[in-house]
Amino acid sequence: MPGPEDAEQIRKLLAEYGRLLDARDPHGWAALFGDDGEWVGGTRYGAIAGPAALARFVAEEFGATPPSVHIFGNMAIDVVGDTATAWSRWMLLEEGPDGLRIVLAGHYDDSLRRTPAGWRFARREVRVDLPQGV
């Protein structure tokens, strides 16, 4: 039976996604996805599936980037049995020559699945909303 405790655990999963990304922990980050979990990054990145490919991807993609802070908010979570969907906002902050700047802002469309190890991403689609045309 789904309950509020499930939404709480999903919120934690969503927060962990940012914490492990900003900590540059590719394997910890990839383990937030189920065995066939997909990360979908639009026309630029396409779909990447499975923890091994995801860890490789994030190690390469974030390996040479400046320190980042991901800020998340506006989480709307719907739990239905052993699956759930979520919509949420994200912003990526970096340090620029004149102080901190918001590099990108967008939203996530998530499908989640209850697994024996807890809630995991089945599919996370990352959308950039600003700047437009990225």
Next chain:
Amino acid sequence: MPGPEDAEQIRKLLAEYGRLLDARDPHGWAALFGDDGEWVGGTRYGAIAGPAALARFVAEEFGATPPSVHIFGNMAIDVVGDTATAWSRWMLLEEGPDGLRIVLAGHYDDSLRRTPAGWRFARREVRVDLPQGV
């Protein structure tokens, strides 16, 4: 009986407010308010009540504005029976000549009501905290 599930649904309502505003969906946005629900925007906007007037207002107000991203956080929700109050933070992002910028930041003071269709805004007061004097 109020329970944690109510807070979860209210959090979703608060997120939907931003999603539908940024999507420029006046009717979807106005439907988040109860039949006599009020949006209160200080001395500049005053109080606007009821979905029809609210949809008209937001269509005009946001019709010619640049694309936006609303970021929400710091949600404090109190449910008491079939009513609730909430305090939360908001920021409005837009694209500027030098990248993304935070145009305004403030807070919402909300009264909410349980309706047959789910939780709805009875009254949302929007406060701008920065820049000061806006």
Next chain:
Amino acid sequence: MPGPEDAEQIRKLLAEYGRLLDARDPHGWAALFGDDGEWVGGTRYGAIAGPAALARFVAEEFGATPPSVHIFGNMAIDVVGDTATAWSRWMLLEEGPDGLRIVLAGHYDDSLRRTPAGWRFARREVRVDLPQGV
């Protein structure tokens, strides 16, 4: 027995921390900490313990600073009986010559305790993540 209601109350405590700080209410802010509650601010501030010392500290530290908005997100909360831990993101906004700017961004590491008066901070450690080296 811990339940989802506990996480809800802890989220409210976390939001109140920012609201009372931005409102420059040293005593209300300090009352969010338990009797021996500690605020830990790294090598710059060290550890400050107890509501009286905390109220004094925040009155001095924020007494002459420009108006601020604290934005919080990414809250990951774990409740275990009468104690809890939390990880969350924070950003500090101020008004600059060219509009709003993000002065600092980081995270909080919290230990919380259930008291007769509700959940309180047992220990809040504030970390600055960007800019680096602050």
